[in-house]
Amino acid sequence: MTEPLLPDLANDLRLACQRIARRVRFEGTQQVAPHQFSVLVRVSKTPLTPTALAERERVSTPSMTRTVTGLVDAGLVSREPHPDDRRQVLVSITPAGQRVVTETLAERDSWMMQHLQGLDADDLALLRRAADLLLEVAAHE
Amino acid sequence: MTEPLLPDLANDLRLACQRIARRVRFEGTQQVAPHQFSVLVRVSKTPLTPTALAERERVSTPSMTRTVTGLVDAGLVSREPHPDDRRQVLVSITPAGQRVVTETLAERDSWMMQHLQGLDADDLALLRRAADLLLEVAAHE
DNA sequence: TATTGTTATACTCTATAACTATA
DNA sequence: TATAGTTATAGAGTATAACAATA
Numbered sequence: 001m002t003e004p005l006l007p008d009l010a011n012d013l014r015l016a017c018q019r020i021a022r023r024v025r026f027e028g029t030q031q032v033a034p035h036q037f038s039v040l041v042r043v044s045k046t047p048l049t050p051t052a053l054a055e056r057e058r059v060s061t062p063s064m065t066r067t068v069t070g071l072v073d074a075g076l077v078s079r080e081p082h083p084d085d086r087r088q089v090l091v092s093i094t095p096a097g098q099r100v101v102t103e104t105l106a107e108r109d110s111w112m113m114q115h116l117q118g119l120d121a122d123d124l125a126l127l128r129r130a131a132d133l134l135l136e137v138a139a140h141e
Numbered sequence: 142m143t144e145p146l147l148p149d150l151a152n153d154l155r156l157a158c159q160r161i162a163r164r165v166r167f168e169g170t171q172q173v174a175p176h177q178f179s180v181l182v183r184v185s186k187t188p189l190t191p192t193a194l195a196e197r198e199r200v201s202t203p204s205m206t207r208t209v210t211g212l213v214d215a216g217l218v219s220r221e222p223h224p225d226d227r228r229q230v231l232v233s234i235t236p237a238g239q240r241v242v243t244e245t246l247a248e249r250d251s252w253m254m255q256h257l258q259g260l261d262a263d264d265l266a267l268l269r270r271a272a273d274l275l276l277e278v279a280a281h282e
Numbered sequence: 283t284a285t286t287g288t289t290a291t292a293c294t295c296t297a298t299a300a301c302t303a304t305a
Numbered sequence: 306t307a308t309a310g311t312t313a314t315a316g317a318g319t320a321t322a323a324c325a326a327t328a
Contacts, residue, residue, distance in 0.1 A: 005269070006257065009268060009269050010250045010253035010254040010257055011250050012272040012276060013253055013257075013268060013271075013272045014165055014250060014252075014253045015276065016158070016275035016276045016278075017157070017158040017159075017162050018158075018162045019276070019280075020275060020279045021159045021162035021163075023279060024155055024158070024159065049309075049310090051308090051309065051310080058167070059295090059297090060298080061311085062296085062298085062299095062310090062311075062313095063295070063296055064310095065310065066294095066295075066296085067295085069311095082309095085308095085309080086303080086304060087304045087309045087310070088308095088309060088310080105152075108155055109148060109152050109155060110151075113151040115281055116147065116150065116151055118281075124150065126270055126274070127150060127271055127274060127275075128150050130154075130268055130275075131153040133260070133267070134154075134157035134158070134268075135153060135156065135157045135160070137161065137257070138160035138161045138164055174317090174318090190286080191286080191288095192285090192287080200319070200320090201319070201320055201321080202287065203288075203289080203319085203320070203322095204320070205287095207317090207318070210288095226285095226286080226328075227286095227326080227327060228286040228327045229285095229287080229327095230287070285326100285327080286325100286326085286327080287324100288323105289323085290321105290322080291320100291321090291322085291323100292319100292320085293318105293319080293321105294317105294319075295316105295317090295318080296315100296317080296318095297315085297316080299312105299314085300311105300312085301311080301313090302309100302312095303308100303310085304307100304308080304309080304310105305306100305307080305309095
């Protein structure tokens with residue numbers, strides 16, 4: 001890669017990632033709103049407090065209270081008392097919530113898979129390596 | 142690429158694109174709100190009517206009226222009469238709006254470039270090809 | 283009569299400030 | 306006194322329904 005082409009690569013990679021992210025987001029069934037789904041994915045890995053969720057999602061704690069309340073009303077998460085500190089609350093996913101996460105992620109992967117079908121083995125191998133590189137780039141810093 | 146690994150590739154590629162898109166979106170200066178910027182980019186290429194913009198952005202025409210009004214108030218776009226049909230309005234970008242588009246896209250590319258700096262020539266060459274493939278994938282259908 | 287765009291009204295998500303319970 | 310979470314209130318974006326101007 002010669003140096004003058006780096007700006008073009010940066011631009012094209014950014015555009016490609018943004019467009020694919022946009023397509024993936026729109027094609028899904030949208031069982032819950034985007035901001036709710038993002039929280040659902042986080043608590044599907046480990047229970048978190050509203051404050052921790054608010055920080056990670058970059059919203060205020062009152063907004064997170066509202067989002068969590070919506071998810072509780074929908075039966076997708078539950079509020080549990082914190083074992084050590086009675087001021088705190090732990091938001092945990094329910095079986096129904098786990099089901100929504102699993103189904104939605106499967107739908108998104110399905111879209112991606114359909115759009116990879118037409119590629120030949122060489123291209124797929126190249127994208128395999130590219131995916132690992134991009135995941136590193138995204139995780140960096 | 143053997144067939145059983147395709148689901149993993151689809152999952153990793155989707156995650157990588159979504160995470161990079163998210164990083165790019167958050168790192169920017171945010172001169173205007175996301176929905177406004179999206180409209181600004183569209184009219185920076187060619188003037189469009191509010192209805193055409195609403196369809197492309199997948200929002201209602203009243204919402205687009207509101208968004209366009211905000212951009213007009215900020216001096217970033219202008220409403221022009223349609224030459225053929227006096228019911229219609231053409232939303233055009235102003236020099237100030239064009240400046241915002243140029244600066245914001247440059248910032249986003251800058252983030253992407255910084256995060257490509259650490260890669261070697263082989264990886265960059267691979268990503269060059271991957272970017273073209275992903276742009277095709279995103280454009281498909 | 284159909285179409286384009288705006289205005290009227292209501293709902294949702296967001297934020298800041300104030301409040302309650304606990305540390 | 307400080308912290309975690311919720312509630313109160315207001316601002317901005319969205320939608321559907323109703324309206325004005327033009328085709």
